[in-house]
Amino acid sequence: xxxxxxxxxxxxxxxxxxxxxxxxxxxxxxxxxxxxxxxxxxxxxxxxxxxxxxxxxxxxxxxxxxxxxxxxxxxxxxxxxxxxxxxxxxxxxxxxxxxxxxxxxxxxxxxxxxxxxxxxxxxxxxxxxxxxxxxxxxxxxxxxxxxxxxxxxxxxxxxxxxxxxxxxxxxxxxxxxxxxxxxxxxxxxxxxxxxxxxxxxxxxxxxxxxxxxxxxxxxxxxxxxxxxxxxxxxxxxxxxxxxxxxxxxxxxxxxxxxxxxxxxxxxxxxxxxxxxxxxxxxxxxxx
Amino acid sequence: xxxxxxxxxxxxxxxxxxxxxxxxxxxxxxxxxxxxxxxxxxxxxxxxxxxxxxxxxxxxxxxxxxxxxxxxxxxxxxxxxxxxxxxxxxxxxxxxxxxxxxxxxxxxxxxxxxxxxxxxxxxxxxxxxxxxxxxxxxxxxxxxxxxxxxxxxxxxxxxxxxxxxxxxxxxxxxxxxxxxxxxxxxxxxxxxxxxxxxxxxxxxxxxxxxxxxxxxxxxxxxxxxxxxxxxxxxxxxxxxxxxxxxxxxxxxxxxxxxxxxxxxxxxxxxxxxxxxxxxxxxxxxxxxxxxxxxxxxxxxxxxxxxxxxxxxxxxxxxxxxxxxxxxxxxxxxxxxxxxxxxxxxxxxxxxxxxxxxxxxxxxxxxxxxxxxxxxxxxxxx
Numbered sequence: 001x002x003x004x005x006x007x008x009x010x011x012x013x014x015x016x017x018x019x020x021x022x023x024x025x026x027x028x029x030x031x032x033x034x035x036x037x038x039x040x041x042x043x044x045x046x047x048x049x050x051x052x053x054x055x056x057x058x059x060x061x062x063x064x065x066x067x068x069x070x071x072x073x074x075x076x077x078x079x080x081x082x083x084x085x086x087x088x089x090x091x092x093x094x095x096x097x098x099x100x101x102x103x104x105x106x107x108x109x110x111x112x113x114x115x116x117x118x119x120x121x122x123x124x125x126x127x128x129x130x131x132x133x134x135x136x137x138x139x140x141x142x143x144x145x146x147x148x149x150x151x152x153x154x155x156x157x158x159x160x161x162x163x164x165x166x167x168x169x170x171x172x173x174x175x176x177x178x179x180x181x182x183x184x185x186x187x188x189x190x191x192x193x194x195x196x197x198x199x200x201x202x203x204x205x206x207x208x209x210x211x212x213x214x215x216x217x218x219x220x221x222x223x224x225x226x227x228x229x230x231x232x233x234x235x236x237x238x239x240x241x242x243x244x245x246x247x248x249x250x251x252x253x254x255x256x257x258x259x260x261x262x263x264x265x266x267x268x269x270x271x272x273x274x275x276x277x278x279x280x281x282x283x284x285x286x287x
Numbered sequence: 288x289x290x291x292x293x294x295x296x297x298x299x300x301x302x303x304x305x306x307x308x309x310x311x312x313x314x315x316x317x318x319x320x321x322x323x324x325x326x327x328x329x330x331x332x333x334x335x336x337x338x339x340x341x342x343x344x345x346x347x348x349x350x351x352x353x354x355x356x357x358x359x360x361x362x363x364x365x366x367x368x369x370x371x372x373x374x375x376x377x378x379x380x381x382x383x384x385x386x387x388x389x390x391x392x393x394x395x396x397x398x399x400x401x402x403x404x405x406x407x408x409x410x411x412x413x414x415x416x417x418x419x420x421x422x423x424x425x426x427x428x429x430x431x432x433x434x435x436x437x438x439x440x441x442x443x444x445x446x447x448x449x450x451x452x453x454x455x456x457x458x459x460x461x462x463x464x465x466x467x468x469x470x471x472x473x474x475x476x477x478x479x480x481x482x483x484x485x486x487x488x489x490x491x492x493x494x495x496x497x498x499x500x501x502x503x504x505x506x507x508x509x510x511x512x513x514x515x516x517x518x519x520x521x522x523x524x525x526x527x528x529x530x531x532x533x534x535x536x537x538x539x540x541x542x543x544x545x546x547x548x549x550x551x552x553x554x555x556x557x558x559x560x561x562x563x564x565x566x567x568x569x570x571x572x573x574x575x576x577x578x579x580x581x582x583x584x585x586x587x588x589x590x591x592x593x594x595x596x597x598x599x600x601x602x603x604x605x606x607x608x609x610x611x612x613x614x615x616x617x618x619x620x621x622x623x624x625x626x627x628x629x630x631x632x633x634x635x636x637x638x639x640x641x642x643x644x645x646x647x648x649x650x651x652x653x654x655x656x657x658x659x660x661x662x663x664x665x666x667x668x
Contacts, residue, residue: 155547247546
């Protein structure tokens with residue numbers, strides 16, 4: 001099994017006629033994801049090179065093709081609207097890849113999506129993958145392997161790094177999720193830890209955090225109280241200077257808080273092992 | 288992005304938030320002229336800099352005569368506060384303060400909302416109040432589609448004040464602050480202290496606003512207020528080319544795709560005994576020109592002895608990276624050793640293209656970092 005996406009995932013790509021949307025629609029499709037539709041207003045009725053039908057609205061994609069999951073590649077100024085459109089159309093899982101989305105837009109769009117019963121992942125994230133079943137994101141599918149380790153991360157490429165090491169050591173993944181690098185995004189550590197705890201096919205969890213905010217500290221507390229499966233952690237940004245945004249809008253040590261040290265100490269205090277480098281994670285998770 | 292107190296107060300005034308009157312000056316004679324026009328015999332001269340702790344640093348002083356105004360202004364102008372040179376001061380009218388309060392709106396990561404934070408303990412470091420006496424801090428999470436209706440503004444105002452006359456002033460102030468926050472895409476709007484004067488007026492004595500960098504594109508008025516430091520200028524130039532760049536000062540220049548991997552690369556360089564020169568995330572696109580620009584940026588730092596390129600291909604395809612690198616090094620003749628690690632989407636094509644070049648190639652991250660640290664040391668003698 002897996003969480004959030006599997007063989008039943010039917011994907012609509014919002015912004016499929018853009019460069020990234022088109023490229024990754026093809027990649028996801030060749031990975032085995034059921035890419036059932038794309039949307040670009042004004043291009044309804046056409047088909048992509050890969051013969052995916054394009055609709056003007058997400059609602060049409062849901063009605064005609066049974067889409068239940070959406071992935072968003074539209075430019076940042078249009079993301080708020082795209083998330084709300086997907087939620088309004090009855091999409092249950094919305095994954096937003098676009099980076100640089102204004103925070104108040106994310107707050108409003110996420111709130112709207114929740115009201116419609118939809119879950120949001122991202123923005124500014126690499127998406128998620130349930131290896132061997134479905135890829136909804138921009139992750140390179142070839143590095144993943146079917147298995148039973150759940151992966152949760154605030155980063156994109158650092159997730160790949162950890163997964164690459166897990167796969168090398170023969171530890172496949174049930175589902176791997178990049179939650180996004182912005183201060184405000186959708187699903188986060190605690191919701192996902194709970195899903196992995198409840199998933200019978202996940203037997204261990206890798207959590208990849210970074211500087212900024214205190215979500216790692218809260219996750220540490222949650223793991224101690226609620227998670228019985230082994231968890232291993234890596235925290236990026238131990239050498240980051242204060243008050244500097246390290247690429248991700250959310251990766252900043254401000255007013256002296258949000259440091260890697262505080263986070264590492266919180267996990268260690270909760271009895272969760274912390275890797276010094278990504279390649280140590282497989283060993284920390286046990287056999 | 289940060290702006291000055293006087294700019295924040297201009298926004299306050301535009302949004303109907305009452306503030307103590309003040310004038311911005313760049314020399315002490317203008318300060319005296321401003322003082323002469325004021326009705327207030329007592330004024331406060333306040334340094335306008337993009338950092339906190341002005342008072343402690345001696346950047347905020349009281350003056351009671353035109354001679355004192357000139358003297359205090361001369362003391363403050365040109366002063367260095369935490370690396371910022373004071374080139375502007377605000378001459379603010381003195382206010383008879385009866386009591387001080389704290390009020391702010393801020394983005395809260397955990398509730399994923401804009402939160403109103405208030406305290407009757409004004410004028411103090413709010414983080415200290417929150418740590419020592421958390422029960423003295425009030426927080427209200429705002430529904431983005433409802434905003435702050437009158438009842439909620441009243442409820443909030445009653446948390447600060449018992450007197451209905453004060454609540455009637457504070458409630459619209461709270462609504463206007465929120466309106467300002469949302470309309471200008473702020474990440475912080477703070478009044479500390481908000482005061483009640485002896486004649487029972489609610490007034491903002493200080494004002495602070497920070498803005499969401501992701502939203503600057505839709506606020507040309509804010510863009511015009513951007514006053515970068517030298518370092519921020521370099522970071523900003525890098526950003527306009529699609530990079531995130533932070534200078535650190537070591538010897539190993541890093542070019543990485545993805546912020547998390549870039550941080551992990553820095554951390555591991557340190558772990559293996561080296562010193563990273565920078566944080567550089569070349570982002571999630573595959574434009575070969577970006578790699579050329581990134582190399583120019585890295586090699587403009589003369590401290591750099593080795594360049595470590597760590598690319599894990601997701602959205603950025605390795606063959607594009609390799610093409611960019613080959614192109615870049617046609618233009619750059621450099622003695623500096625380059626360590627490259629490419630993995631991910633189209634990795635075979637990428638590595639194939641780099642065969643027969645002078646780059647040090649590595650497959651895993653630790654392999655690449657060990658090599659870069661080694662080169663940064665052997666190159667030194």
